[in-house]
Amino acid sequence: MEIPYTVDLRPDTGVYNAKIGIWLFLASEVMLFGALFSAYILLRVGAEPGLWPHGWLDVRLGAINTLLLALSAITTLLAWAACKVRQFGKFKFFHACTILLALTFLGIKSYEYHDKWIHYEIALGSGPEAGKFADGHLVEKSADFDLAKKTGTVTLHGHFVADRKELMDLRSPAAQAVQNEELTIKAADIAKMENYGPKHNTFTAIYFTLTGLHALHILGGTAVIFYLWGPGSKLWRRDPERFTNRIEVSGLFWHFVDLVWIFLFPVLYLT
Amino acid sequence: MSDPKVPSHNPPAANHAATETAHPVDFNRYVRLCGVIFLVVLCTTSAMIATSFSHLGEGWTLKVTLILAIAAINAFLVAGFLMHLLSEKKLVYSVLGLTVAFFIGLVGLTIWATSNFPPGTVSH
Numbered sequence: 397m398e399i400p401y402t403v404d405l406r407p408d409t410g411v412y413n414a415k416i417g418i419w420l421f422l423a424s425e426v427m428l429f430g431a432l433f434s435a436y437i438l439l440r441v442g443a444e445p446g447l448w449p450h451g452w453l454d455v456r457l458g459a460i461n462t463l464l465l466a467l468s469a470i471t472t473l474l475a476w477a478a479c480k481v482r483q484f485g486k487f488k489f490f491h492a493c494t495i496l497l498a499l500t501f502l503g504i505k506s507y508e509y510h511d512k513w514i515h516y517e518i519a520l521g522s523g524p525e526a527g528k529f530a531d532g533h534l535v536e537k538s539a540d541f542d543l544a545k546k547t548g549t550v551t552l553h554g555h556f557v558a559d560r561k562e563l564m565d566l567r568s569p570a571a572q573a574v575q576n577e578e579l580t581i582k583a584a585d586i587a588k589m590e591n592y593g594p595k596h597n598t599f600t601a602i603y604f605t606l607t608g609l610h611a612l613h614i615l616g617g618t619a620v621i622f623y624l625w626g627p628g629s630k631l632w633r634r635d636p637e638r639f640t641n642r643i644e645v646s647g648l649f650w651h652f653v654d655l656v657w658i659f660l661f662p663v664l665y666l667t
Numbered sequence: 668m669s670d671p672k673v674p675s676h677n678p679p680a681a682n683h684a685a686t687e688t689a690h691p692v693d694f695n696r697y698v699r700l701c702g703v704i705f706l707v708v709l710c711t712t713s714a715m716i717a718t719s720f721s722h723l724g725e726g727w728t729l730k731v732t733l734i735l736a737i738a739a740i741n742a743f744l745v746a747g748f749l750m751h752l753l754s755e756k757k758l759v760y761s762v763l764g765l766t767v768a769f770f771i772g773l774v775g776l777t778i779w780a781t782s783n784f785p786p787g788t789v790s791h
Contacts, residue, residue, distance in 0.1 A: 416759070442781065463712065483694070
C-alpha cells in the first residue's frame with residue numbers, strides 16, 4: 397500500500413502531508429520553549445535588585461556557537477537545494493558539514509557545562525576567613541576530603557569575597573580587577589559548598605533547563621540528519637523527490653533549533 | 668558498461684502528479700543567498716555583543732530592548748529565507764498565526780500574573 401501525499405501536494409492543504417505535520421509539531425515546540433522563556437522572564441523580573449547574575453557565561457563561546465548553528469542552518473539548506481537539482485554528491489557533502497557543525501556545537505556546550513560543574517562557591521563558617529565566601533574553579537580535593545566528616549582540604553583557583561552580591565555582576569569593574577589565586581580550604585571550616593549546577597540559584601536553574609532542552613533538540617536533530625545522510629539515503633535511488641521532501645522536513649526542524657538559539661544566546665549570555 | 672538494473676546516484680525525478688518541483692531551484696542563487704545571510708548573521712551577532720558591553724542608559728532596559736530587536740532581525744532571516752516562510756502556503760501561515768496568538772497569550776498571561784500572589788504569600 398502506498399502512503400498518500402508523501403510527494404504529491406494534497407489538494408485541500410496545498411502541501412505534502414509531512415510538511416504540514418512538521419509545522420504543527422514546530423507550533424507545539426514554540427509553546428514548549430515559550431513556556432520556559434516566560435519562566436525566565438518571571439524569574440528575572442522577580443529577582444531582587446543586584447541579585448540577577450551578569451557575565452557568568454563566556455560570550456566568546458556563545459558567539460562561536462551562534463555562528464556554528466547559523467552555518468549548519470545554511471549547509472542544511474544547501475543540502476536540500478542540492479537534492480532539488482539532483483546532485484547527490486553535494487547533498488552528502490553539505491549534510492556531513494551539518495553533522496560536524498552540530499557535534500562541534502555540542503562539544504562547546506559540554507565544555508561550558510563542565511566549567512560550571514567544577515566552579516564552586518564555598519561559604520566559610522569558621523577559620524581565618526569565617527563569614528566570607530570563596531569562589532573559584534576546583535583544582536583538587538585531598539584524598540581524605542569528606543565534607544560530612546569535616547576531614548581533608550579542597551583547593552580552588554579563585555578569590556574570597558565578603559558578600560555574595562559581589563559574585564553577581566562579573567562585568568563590574570570590581571569583579572574585573574579581582575586577582576585569582578590558589579586557595580586551600582579545610583573541610584572543617586566549610587559551612588556550605590556548592591558548584592554552579594542547576595540547583596545553585598534560579599539563573600543556573602533556568603540556564604541549564606533552557607540550554608539542556610535545546611541541546612537535546614540538537615542531539616535529536618543530529619541523529620535524524622545522520623540517518624538521512626547514511627542508511628536513510630537509500631531512498632534517493634528509489635524516489636528522489638520523496639527523499640528531498642524528507643530533507644526539507646528535517647531542515648525545517650533544524651532551522652527551528654537555530655531560531656531558538658538566536659534568542660537563547662542574547663537572553664542568557666548578553667543581558 | 669553499466670548494469671541497467673542498478674540505478675544511478677542521480678536519478679531523474681519520479682513521475683508525480685503535482686509536486687513542488689514545479690518551482691525550479693537555482694543552486695548558485697542559494698549559495699549567494701546563504702553567503703549574504705551568513706554575513707548578516709555575523710554583523711548582527713557582533714552588534715548584539717557590542718550593545719551588551721556598551722554604556723547605554725542607566726540600567727539594562729534599553730540594552731535588552733536593542734539586543735532583542737537585533738535578535739529579531741536574525742530570526743526574520745532564518746524564518747523568512749532559510750525556512751522559506753516568505754513564500755509558504757496559506758495553511759502554514761494559518762497554523763503559525765494561531766501559534767503566535769497562543770504564544771502571546773501564554774507569555775502575556777504569565778507576565779500579567781507576575782504580582783498576583785495568593786493572599787498570605789510570604790516573600791523572602
